[in-house]
Amino acid sequence: MAEHGARIALVAHDRLKPDMALWVARHRDALTRCEIVSTATTGAMVLRECPDISLTRVLSGPLGGDQQIGALIAEGRIDALFFFVDPMTPMPHDVDVKALLRVALVHDVACAFSARSADLLVAGGALLRA
Numbered sequence: 001m002a003e004h005g006a007r008i009a010l011v012a013h014d015r016l017k018p019d020m021a022l023w024v025a026r027h028r029d030a031l032t033r034c035e036i037v038s039t040a041t042t043g044a045m046v047l048r049e050c051p052d053i054s055l056t057r058v059l060s061g062p063l064g065g066d067q068q069i070g071a072l073i074a075e076g077r078i079d080a081l082f083f084f085v086d087p088m089t090p091m092p093h094d095v096d097v098k099a100l101l102r103v104a105l106v107h108d109v110a111c112a113f114s115a116r117s118a119d120l121l122v123a124g125g126a127l128l129r130a
């Protein structure tokens with residue numbers, strides 16, 4: 001488990017899951033010190049790419065996983081949200097996605113929505129526990 005790392009959430013829509021898996025592989029060393037929670041399918045993909053990473057999976061996004069991560073944010077248990085959002089594909093759980101983004105804004109959690117913005121967040125220290 002995390003010693004000096006941040007408590008982070010990883011979520012990616014299907015088209016962006018390969019990007020997320022590659023991003024995790026690139027930041028593997030820092031991420032092994034983090035406490036990671038992810039939605040189910042994103043987490044499975046990350047574990048396939050980096051089996052040595054320790055993470056907790058909640059439900060899949062469309063089955064309530066986005067809401068579970070939103071609840072963790074509302075409880076102050078997440079320091080940063082890495083959510084690779086697909087802007088081109090309609091989703092049945094669009095309201096859940098919107099609610100997750102909203103609660104992250106309400107609680108001023110550091111957020112990144114793409115690999116590039118995630119890199120910048122990491123460069124700013126988002127994987128270190130404040």
Ligand SMILES: O=C(CO)COP(=O)(O)O
Binds near residue numbers: 011041060
């Ligand atoms: O749908 C999601 C985010 O809205 C992600 O859920 P999965 O990681 O289970 O695909």
